[in-house]
Amino acid sequence: GGIFTYDPGYLSTASSSSGITFIDGDKGILLYRGYPIEQLAEKCDFLEVCFLLMNGELPNGAQKKSFDNTVTGHTMVHEQLARFYTGFRRDAHPMAVMIGVVGALSAFYHDAMDISDAAHRELSAFRLIAKLPTITAMAYKYNIGQPFVYPRNDLNYAQNFMHMMFATPAEEYKPNPVLARALDRILILHADHEQNASTSTVRLAGSSGANPFACISAGIACLWGPAHGGANEACLNMLEEIGDDSRIGEYIARAKDKDDPFRLSGFGHRVYRNFDPRATLMRETCHEVLDELGLHDDRLFKLALKLEKIALEDEYFIERKLYPNVDFYSGIVQRALGIPASMFTAIFTMARTVGWIAQWSEMISDPEYKIGRPRQLYTGAVTRDVVPIASRK
Numbered sequence: 001g002g003i004f005t006y007d008p009g010y011l012s013t014a015s016s017s018s019g020i021t022f023i024d025g026d027k028g029i030l031l032y033r034g035y036p037i038e039q040l041a042e043k044c045d046f047l048e049v050c051f052l053l054m055n056g057e058l059p060n061g062a063q064k065k066s067f068d069n070t071v072t073g074h075t076m077v078h079e080q081l082a083r084f085y086t087g088f089r090r091d092a093h094p095m096a097v098m099i100g101v102v103g104a105l106s107a108f109y110h111d112a113m114d115i116s117d118a119a120h121r122e123l124s125a126f127r128l129i130a131k132l133p134t135i136t137a138m139a140y141k142y143n144i145g146q147p148f149v150y151p152r153n154d155l156n157y158a159q160n161f162m163h164m165m166f167a168t169p170a171e172e173y174k175p176n177p178v179l180a181r182a183l184d185r186i187l188i189l190h191a192d193h194e195q196n197a198s199t200s201t202v203r204l205a206g207s208s209g210a211n212p213f214a215c216i217s218a219g220i221a222c223l224w225g226p227a228h229g230g231a232n233e234a235c236l237n238m239l240e241e242i243g244d245d246s247r248i249g250e251y252i253a254r255a256k257d258k259d260d261p262f263r264l265s266g267f268g269h270r271v272y273r274n275f276d277p278r279a280t281l282m283r284e285t286c287h288e289v290l291d292e293l294g295l296h297d298d299r300l301f302k303l304a305l306k307l308e309k310i311a312l313e314d315e316y317f318i319e320r321k322l323y324p325n326v327d328f329y330s331g332i333v334q335r336a337l338g339i340p341a342s343m344f345t346a347i348f349t350m351a352r353t354v355g356w357i358a359q360w361s362e363m364i365s366d367p368e369y370k371i372g373r374p375r376q377l378y379t380g381a382v383t384r385d386v387v388p389i390a391s392r393k
């Protein structure tokens with residue numbers, strides 16, 4: 001009984017109220033706690049943005065120092081967690097590993113499982129933000145068969161991640177500030193995005209009172225899909241597959257063909273119907289990185305620019321307001337940094353963890369939060385009687 005609104009895909013349903021992120025999809029505006037993404041990307045580092053998302057205000061100098069120190073105090077993972085990796089096939093997709101390992105953190109932190117205690121919630125948030133780079137880099141090292149590299153707390157967040165990815169027992173990692181800044185910017189641009197599918201998943205999982213590590217693991221599972229966080233990997237694979245300017249027309253035609261399930265990866269967005277402000281910043285970062293590395297002639301970057309231009313001039317994409325999204329360029333940046341495509345979605349995970357945990361904390365500390373329990377339109381059989389098995393057709 002009762003009257004429900006039927007809204008598959010939540011096209012017109014607000015699932016929650018939130019004071020964290022604001023998007024105006026028609027104007028191409030993205031704000032974290034009221035600050036434009038362009039200013040945050042230019043003036044702040046990722047941990048400042050984490051502080052902002054979690055606490056509502058930017059930190060002052062002393063707060064920033066203390067926040068950074070707390071994060072670096074939690075970057076190590078227990079040696080038993082390291083052994084957890086060895087249960088996976090060595091060629092396991094990093095996202096499969098992340099779902100398992102982050103979920104397994106639930107079993108390591110019984111000291112802070114009372115979600116009604118704000119101090120416990122904060123400790124879990126610090127643990128997640130601090131350990132995600134370590135866990136992500138370990139998934140990569142496991143894939144390539146190299147020993148895990150311990151975090152270095154004298155480096156900043158992005159540099160430390162690159163150190164754990166690229167250092168080997170034979171060779172130290174020397175941070176390149178331009179490249180580390182580019183990674184930091186990727187993290188800032190992916191840190192939160194209001195009630196997207198994975199964040200809604202984290203909220204729904206959390207609404208039952210489940211522990212934050214289990215909830216974030218649920219978010220990672222959702223992020224993995226090619227319509228969401230998997231788009232950056234899919235986009236780079238698509239560019240590789242197109243391979244040459246001469247084949248762009250063929251792929252555009254396929255994307256427009258309603259009998260072909262193929263879509264241009266990195267194009268389109270549920271909320272942005274003008275442009276994705278993150279894509280503009282990412283394109284800029286892409287130029288900076290390719291300049292720094294002397295890769296102005298990068299084959300895939302040129303191909304991406306050309307594909308973007310052709311799509312933006314095509315009636316099909318114009319009518320449907322389809323623009324490049326953040327993931328159209330983030331893959332090219334990461335590839336230039338030496339990161340393989342299979343790791344792109346894991347790095348998105350590392351960045352979005354702060355958004356997930358900030359949204360989870362916001363929900364849990366709201367005295368009015370309820371378990372998320374959608375209704376349905378039932379379309380199954382009407383009431384009928386069970387007949388004895390011998391009489392069934």
Ligand code: CMC
Pocket residue numbers: 193196226227228229230231255256262263264265266267268269270271320322325326327
């Ligand atoms: N290529 C070709 N056609 C497209 C594309 C695309 N990338 N995206 C949307 N369309 C068409 C779609 O076929 C539909 O056409 P029609 O009206 O003729 O049926 C119309 O545009 C509207 O699309 P929709 O699927 O109803 O829109 P949605 O809001 O449900 O989906 C989306 C949004 C992002 C899932 C979709 O645009 C898409 O699949 N894009 C490719 C994957 C991608 O890049 N995802 C990353 C999103 S940004 C990063 C993140 O937040 O995860």
